[in-house]
Amino acid sequence: MGELRAHPVSRPLYAVLPGGLDDPAAPSGGNRYDREVLRHLTAPGPPPTAAVTHPTASGTDPAAAVTRPTAPGADRAAAVAHHTAPGTEPTTAVASRPAAADAPHGSADLAGHLDPAATAGHSHPTASQPAFEGHERFEVHERLLPGAWPRPEAATRQALAEVLGAIPDDAVVLIDGLVACGVPEILEPHATRLRLAVLVHLPLSDETGLPAGEAAELRALESRTLHLAAVVIATSTPAARRVEELHELTGVHAIPPGVEPAAPAMPSPGGHRLLNVASLTQRKGQDILLSALRLLPDLHWTCVVAGAGHLPASHLTPPVTLLPASLNPSEAPLPAPLNPSEAQLHAPVPPLRAPLSPSENPPGALLDPPATLLPTPLSPPATSASCTPDHFPYWQTTRNPTPGPNVRFAGALSGRALDDAYANADLFVLPSRAETYGMVVTEALARGIPVVASDVGGVPEALGTAPGGGIPGRLIPPDDPEALAAALRAWLTDPELRERWRADALARRDTLTGWDETARRLGRVLETVNRSGPGLR
Numbered sequence: 001m002g003e004l005r006a007h008p009v010s011r012p013l014y015a016v017l018p019g020g021l022d023d024p025a026a027p028s029g030g031n032r033y034d035r036e037v038l039r040h041l042t043a044p045g046p047p048p049t050a051a052v053t054h055p056t057a058s059g060t061d062p063a064a065a066v067t068r069p070t071a072p073g074a075d076r077a078a079a080v081a082h083h084t085a086p087g088t089e090p091t092t093a094v095a096s097r098p099a100a101a102d103a104p105h106g107s108a109d110l111a112g113h114l115d116p117a118a119t120a121g122h123s124h125p126t127a128s129q130p131a132f133e134g135h136e137r138f139e140v141h142e143r144l145l146p147g148a149w150p151r152p153e154a155a156t157r158q159a160l161a162e163v164l165g166a167i168p169d170d171a172v173v174l175i176d177g178l179v180a181c182g183v184p185e186i187l188e189p190h191a192t193r194l195r196l197a198v199l200v201h202l203p204l205s206d207e208t209g210l211p212a213g214e215a216a217e218l219r220a221l222e223s224r225t226l227h228l229a230a231v232v233i234a235t236s237t238p239a240a241r242r243v244e245e246l247h248e249l250t251g252v253h254a255i256p257p258g259v260e261p262a263a264p265a266m267p268s269p270g271g272h273r274l275l276n277v278a279s280l281t282q283r284k285g286q287d288i289l290l291s292a293l294r295l296l297p298d299l300h301w302t303c304v305v306a307g308a309g310h311l312p313a314s315h316l317t318p319p320v321t322l323l324p325a326s327l328n329p330s331e332a333p334l335p336a337p338l339n340p341s342e343a344q345l346h347a348p349v350p351p352l353r354a355p356l357s358p359s360e361n362p363p364g365a366l367l368d369p370p371a372t373l374l375p376t377p378l379s380p381p382a383t384s385a386s387c388t389p390d391h392f393p394y395w396q397t398t399r400n401p402t403p404g405p406n407v408r409f410a411g412a413l414s415g416r417a418l419d420d421a422y423a424n425a426d427l428f429v430l431p432s433r434a435e436t437y438g439m440v441v442t443e444a445l446a447r448g449i450p451v452v453a454s455d456v457g458g459v460p461e462a463l464g465t466a467p468g469g470g471i472p473g474r475l476i477p478p479d480d481p482e483a484l485a486a487a488l489r490a491w492l493t494d495p496e497l498r499e500r501w502r503a504d505a506l507a508r509r510d511t512l513t514g515w516d517e518t519a520r521r522l523g524r525v526l527e528t529v530n531r532s533g534p535g536l537r
Contacts, residue, residue: 010043013138014167016175019146029439030201040519043137136523150182169193172530184224191228195529198229208283208433223247230529236458239436257439258515264448265423271498272301275425277440280309285431291481299492308412318411422447438462445508450501452487454478466507
């Protein structure tokens with residue numbers, strides 16, 4: 001085991017994945033991980049095909065020639081956050097298209113989007129596959145299943161059963177945990193004939209905000225699923241230990257994500273440009289970030305939040321800008337002027353798209369973004385507990401931008417826009433309540449940007465240390481706006497600390513590994529499954 005071959009022979013690998021994997025409007029770290037490892041595991045040669053199965057109550061038709069795009073909203077983030085069906089099931093269609101080969105950089109940017117309607121019944125070349133790097137390679141067959149995972153409706157469940165039933169005996173099947181872990185009864189008939197490898201991005205019961213009863217039910221379902229698998233994989237060492245603890249398992253493999261190389265960001269003198277890249281959910285903690293920033297009215301800072309979703313309470317869709325409620329607009333401190341050289345290096349981050357028209361606004365929207373949210377005269381909350389994701393306290397709206405500290409919710413950025421956001425950042429901030437790894441942490445470090453982040457899950461592993469032992473930023477307790485504000489104040493007011501963190505971030509940058517290393521490790525695990533044969537854990 002583990003012996004590298006100069007001329008490996010491709011073996012079939014079936015990958016069963018959420019239907020929204022390549023939806024650029026629904027980015028997630030799990031989707032990015034799946035796409036990148038499959039791209040690097042695919043053997044050189046003709047491009048692989050991906051079947052997108054749209055279920056109906058009557059099941060699926062593997063020979064169907066009709067093709068439709070993946071249903072909107074059938075994405076990982078929405079499915080995990082709500083655990084409910086988004087509406088009626090889509091109509092039957094099986095789309096056969098090349099699997100995406102090259103993903104744009106950045107975790108808020110998924111693999112290149114292909115229109116299934118343009119590729120039905122044809123084999124089209126994709127961008128070149130990564131060069132062979134000496135690790136195990138497979139003939140990859142993707143099966144994409146739209147649905148309200150991990151709580152699919154009956155038609156989606158039937159579609160999964162049919163997909164698994166069509167896979168030949170003894171095949172290695174890599175199945176995303178979001179699809180697998182809520183439906184053990186569908187996997188059970190296949191556990192002794194297929195070699196199941198389950199990739200757990202986040203234990204279902206660890207999703208933030210679940211009622212205790214629902215969390216316990218999901219935990220029981222997931223435990224049944226994982227005990228059916230020949231191998232279980234998690235995306236960080238703490239995540240692997242967590243899965244073992246939850247489900248009385250041993251030998252869960254920890255295979256962290258890779259990161260794409262990137263040019264170092266050019267810092268500004270005062271370090272005032274903060275960046276957060278994360279979906280707008282309770283787990284990602286943007287409410288904690290806003291609460292912390294409200295404690296810094298005397299300092300000059302700006303903050304960009306790049307992520308898909310809606311601003312809670314107001315239901316505004318980004319892009320939109322906020323100002324802290326603790327400030328009177330007429331008294332808001334003016335930003336320090338940029339010197340000419342800095343102005344050339346640090347152009348404003350462009351918006352993702354033009355302002356929405358009234359018809360595009362979601363129900364309950366208060367105005368057409370982009371807009372500015374200005375302070376109200378209300379007193380601040382007595383405790384941070386009142387700052388929940390459904391109630392960003394003490395902000396009001398206006399169409400007229402006002403100078404002063406501000407937070408810009410830019411929406412889901414991708415490609416050049418996301419690269420520009422990183423290039424125009426001095427400090428990356430991730431106040432998550434839970435993270436299995438935190439891919440955006442290493443994406444910031446790949447650009448030499450220091451990180452302030454919650455000390456949760458795999459974040460300490462992602463942050464790491466520089467070769468000399470220095471930490472490229474600071475870890476803070478979760479759910480603690482005051483601790484976050486203290487870390488940000490230290491960064492904004494201490495030039496020596498900024499220089500030290502920057503030096504450690506650049507040194508840590510040189511130690512990061514790419515997706516080829518992630519694929520190499522996963523390939524070895526899958527090859528072990530291939531040799532050991534099917535069977536229960």
